[in-house]
Amino acid sequence: MKMGIFYLVLGALFTYMAVVSITDSIWNITTILLLVVAALDFGVGFRYIKTSIANRKGE
Numbered sequence: 198m199k200m201g202i203f204y205l206v207l208g209a210l211f212t213y214m215a216v217v218s219i220t221d222s223i224w225n226i227t228t229i230l231l232l233v234v235a236a237l238d239f240g241v242g243f244r245y246i247k248t249s250i251a252n253r254k255g256e
Contacts, residue, residue, distance in 0.1 A: 198249040204242030211235035 215231035 198246060201242045201245030201249060204238045204245060208235045208238035208242060211238060 211231050212235045215228050215235060218225075218227050218231060
């Protein structure tokens with residue numbers, strides 16, 4: 198559960214950094230890369246939390 202929360206916080210941090218890095222347009226490489234990393238972090242975080250909940254129900 199802790200790792201899931203950690204990845205969700207990282208996803209939020211990368212999303213914030215992407216929003217701050219927008220200068221003229223959202224279509225620059227820095228913003229796109231930061232948002233891709235954020236999406237991956239959110240996906241991993243939700244998967245960790247889902248697995249943690251499933252393991253607790255199985256015990």
